[in-house]
Amino acid sequence: MSDQVAVSGSTSSGGKSRDSGQVRAVARATRIVTALAEHPFPLGIVELAQFVQLSPASVHRILVTLVQVGWVEQNTRTAKYRLGMQAVGVGMVGLVSNPVLHDARMFLSRLAQWSGHDAVLSTLVGFKTVQLTRVAGSATEFIEFEPGHPQPAHAMADGKLLMSYMPVEQRRWLYEAEPLRMFTPNTITDPEAIEREFVAIQERGYAVDNYERFAVGRGIAAPVMDTEGRPIAAMLCLGKIDPAQDEEIVQQMLALTREMSERLKGAGDLPASALDLAEPDEEAL
Template sequence: MSSDNLVKSLDRALQIFEVLGSRRGGYGVTEISKEIGLNKTSVYRMLSTFVRHGYVEQDAETEKYKLGYKILELSSALLEFIDLRTEAKPILKELENLTNEVIHLVVYDRGEVVYIEKLEGNETLRMHSKVGTRAPMHCTGVGKVIMAYLPSSEVSKIMDRQALEKYTVHTIVDKEALHDHLAEIRRNGFAYDLEENEIGISCIAAPIFDHTGKIVAAVSISGPTMRMTTERLGELQGHITDISKRISVRLGYQE
């Protein structure tokens, strides 16, 4: 944006917010004046206005200024209105264009994953997945990566409530082995599905977190096993983890 279009006083005001947000203990008028290159009188007037509206608070003992709770109210309102699918869609589209493979976005619901977005890619691939359908946790990349970051009590409930059905010869159906596998996924930050749900289909998945740090979704790249070689999956690791982190950031997550 051209500097000609900026409202200078508003630009300065926003700089003050950025300064106040950089230190827990707060800042004095003189410090802020030096930080943004504005005279103390103007800084004081702006701060007084912010205090009046609740966006800034002044410590009665130190007389230093810090961000007020009104800022938190606005942040909370923004986070409440964030829609996962809307925020993720353009980022998922980038991943589809980059890989030409099928891209899935799923959420966790009552012990299963639910597909809420599917991008088909440019390569021909027939899969059972459709938007709105459910899938088991223990044999899908997206399901396993979500399980890996759920509380252990929730994971135990999933395993106890639903039998670990053997979908293919590669499906993990032993509880102890699955627990060990989930621990490995947490260490790696991503999960594989190596023909565990459908013969001939392999994928790599990564977790998505919300502003509270809670696991809320997962994203995956799927393709035929003949194309999803060990080398290919290794190449996709960086892409899938980068995409999952970018979506998490859009949801307010701070690592």
């Protein structure tokens, strides 16, 4: 009888409302986990509420559940929150088992060997870009990166590329929650200027950073697309790249990313883009 009631309820208008609320709760929990992943230090409830644009009460309710299931941990001395061991473990398994990363290493090796520069596959975590895997180029003298170490998306080619596909409302979260930080004199920190940059990226199909994150090197990024023409990841060529090489490198990268997408699609392993899954809801701070 209880099963019948549950089924009946799920088909009623009230059931639909409950389902909608459950989906919204999952989306909010995802935003909280993502915000914790973006920031290198533990965050308090008020800080988290600001970053995810929810009320502190809502954030606290969701955190209670996330702590119970091990995805979030709370420091007993400071009462601040960080990612839990369950989240860390799931992420590490993904790095080992994900077919996109396995295929990417072959294509990154080709780019690194051809260009002499580092070749990287990266994704967005909130408004930070995170390296998933990397192949060093023979001519690299660049700063060492660790997989999983977040970098500011607005200052790097791969981050700008992926952000350009986001709904404008999502990008506004960043401008409202945290000012765009300057790393070099070339870093774009004005919201209107970076929005113009996103338009230019969409028009040409790739992104470049001109010493915007590091004064010693620059990057070029091309998207790995899903079947709907949205990026699942970014391929990044990073190093002391001579601007005179840009056009040739871009053509090589666009060819590699297309080939990688087709290979994943043929194997049934091409995921859908997740860039628009965490849009704002109606709750205001």
